[in-house]
Amino acid sequence: MIIDVPEGVMLDLYEKMVATRLFDLKVKELIEKGHRILYHSGVGQEAIPAGVCAQLRREDYVVPYHRGWGYMIAKGMDMGRILAELLGKASGYCKGKAGTHMACLELGVLGKTGIVGAGLPVAVGAALSAKMRNSGQVVACFFGEGASNTGAFHEALNMAAVWRLPVIFVCENNLYDMYTPYLEVTSVANIADRASAYGMPGEVVDGQDVLAVYEAAKRAVSRARRGDGPSLLECKTYRWYGHFMADEHHYGGYRSIEEVEAWRARCPIRKLRDRAISKGIPAQELDRIEERVRAKVEEAERFALGSPEPDPRIAFEDVYA
Ligand SMILES: Cc1ncc(C[n+]2csc(CCOP(=O)(O)OP(=O)(O)O)c2C)c(N)n1
Numbered sequence: 001m002i003i004d005v006p007e008g009v010m011l012d013l014y015e016k017m018v019a020t021r022l023f024d025l026k027v028k029e030l031i032e033k034g035h036r037i038l039y040h041s042g043v044g045q046e047a048i049p050a051g052v053c054a055q056l057r058r059e060d061y062v063v064p065y066h067r068g069w070g071y072m073i074a075k076g077m078d079m080g081r082i083l084a085e086l087l088g089k090a091s092g093y094c095k096g097k098a099g100t101h102m103a104c105l106e107l108g109v110l111g112k113t114g115i116v117g118a119g120l121p122v123a124v125g126a127a128l129s130a131k132m133r134n135s136g137q138v139v140a141c142f143f144g145e146g147a148s149n150t151g152a153f154h155e156a157l158n159m160a161a162v163w164r165l166p167v168i169f170v171c172e173n174n175l176y177d178m179y180t181p182y183l184e185v186t187s188v189a190n191i192a193d194r195a196s197a198y199g200m201p202g203e204v205v206d207g208q209d210v211l212a213v214y215e216a217a218k219r220a221v222s223r224a225r226r227g228d229g230p231s232l233l234e235c236k237t238y239r240w241y242g243h244f245m246a247d248e249h250h251y252g253g254y255r256s257i258e259e260v261e262a263w264r265a266r267c268p269i270r271k272l273r274d275r276a277i278s279k280g281i282p283a284q285e286l287d288r289i290e291e292r293v294r295a296k297v298e299e300a301e302r303f304a305l306g307s308p309e310p311d312p313r314i315a316f317e318d319v320y321a
Contacts, residue, residue: 003211009054010276013210015289016050017269020070022297023079027069027086030301031245037086038100038114042068044240047268048172049074051213052140052233055221061108061130061139063123066100066116067172067239071142075107079296080303089307096310097318108137117150119143120169124156127165127230138224139167140217145234146177148191157198157232164229168220171234172207178243179254192234200230207235208268211275238263 005013024043031037042049049070053062056075064071072082077093085092085102093102103111110126113119123141130137147153148171160167171191175182188194195202201223205216213235220231240260273286 003209003215005211005214007279007281009214010211010272010279010281011285011289013050013054013214014269014272014276014286015293016054016070016074017046017210017272018290018293019073019079019296020046020050020068021269022293023069023073023082023300026297026301027083028241028245030087035087038244040067040244041239041241042070044263044267045172045174045207045237046070047210047213047272048170048207048235048237049142051210052142052168052170052217054214055217056108056138056140059108059135060137061110061123061126063110063119063126063139063141064112065119065143065147065172066112066114067144067174071140072102072104072109075104075109077104077107077109079300083300083304084307087304087307088310089304090310091303091307095314095318097315117143117147117152120147120150120152120156123167123169124160124165127160127167128163131163131165136225137166138221139165140170140221141167142170142172144177145171145173145175145182145186145191146180147171148194149177149186157194157200157230160230161198161200164227166224166227167230168217168224169230169232170217171232172237173234174237174239176239176243176255179247181254190234192232195232198232200232202232202234205233205235207237208266208271210268210272238266240264 024041027037027039031039053074062071062075081093088096090096093104101112123139127139190204192202192204203216206212216233223231277283
């Protein structure tokens with residue numbers, strides 16, 4: 001089935017994905033130059049946060065997971081302040097104290113956690129709060145397929161279904177739980193198959209096709225907004241780089257070169273670009289978007305690197321025990 005969306009939506013999705021990719025590569029470049037940033041690259045997986053977040057409103061919540069920064073960018077966070085936070089600068093979203101685990105409550109972005117699966121109960125809590133306040137907010141919770149083997153996943157899906165909470169669970173299945181092929185440690189071929197055990201819809205989506213993600217997210221978000229409860233989307237995808245920075249030399253190791261190359265050929269940005277051009281959008285318009293994003297990323301870098309270090313006296317502010 002060929003999915004059609006208005007031209008404006010297509011261009012917006014393109015811009016979000018390009019920003020996510022270029023921002024990610026900028027972080028990689030800074031690390032290679034010696035800056036210390038906790039980094040799990042999301043290159044290759046950009047269609048998922050872009051497609052899902054395009055169905056959300058400003059006040060809706062997003063619970064990110066450790067991979068990438070697409071959720072933050074797609075939800076409208078400023079790349080300069082994200083980068084400043086990653087570099088521990090005072091102008092970062094959490095004054096440089098949170099690093100990659102940053103949050104932005106004004107835009108509904110709840111903090112990342114480094115504990116696999118730990119975001120799922122947080123998402124259920126946020127959805128319960130939205131339901132109790134009758135606020136109409138929806139929660140999108142992102143996680144990897146490895147997280148779906150934790151107890152937190154099963155408890156979260158069960159409670160969300162029992163209480164018919166407005167949450168969409170988005171599994172980014174990039175086929176590896178760190179260095180382990182997920183089928184070696186997972187009892188089902190599709191994580192989405194687990195949805196039926198909790199009485200909610202489960203859908204497998206091509207995670208390289210942003211329009212497919214966008215449409216699947218629309219169904220799940222509408223269901224949540226209607227008060228009909230949660231859904232599980234499983235987006236099949238692949239990360240181009242290592243699990244994290246120390247794993248950059250895995251190429252040809254636990255993943256074959258042929259496999260990596262085959263997935264790189266299925267680049268989600270290229271796919272949307274080809275689709276947009278086939279719909280009559282001039283390539284120059286897409287190039288202009290890329291140039292504009294590139295300039296914004298450079299500006300973000302200048303802003304973040306030029307920002308001051310936090311005053312050590314604030315170390316004990318905002319600390320709860
Ligand atoms: C509870 C817990 N166990 C183990 C780890 C170490 N760890 C970090 S990421 C990761 C793999 C997670 O795989 P997945 O959820 O599929 O996400 P991916 O990194 O593949 O995107 C592991 C085992 C951790 N951070 N937390």
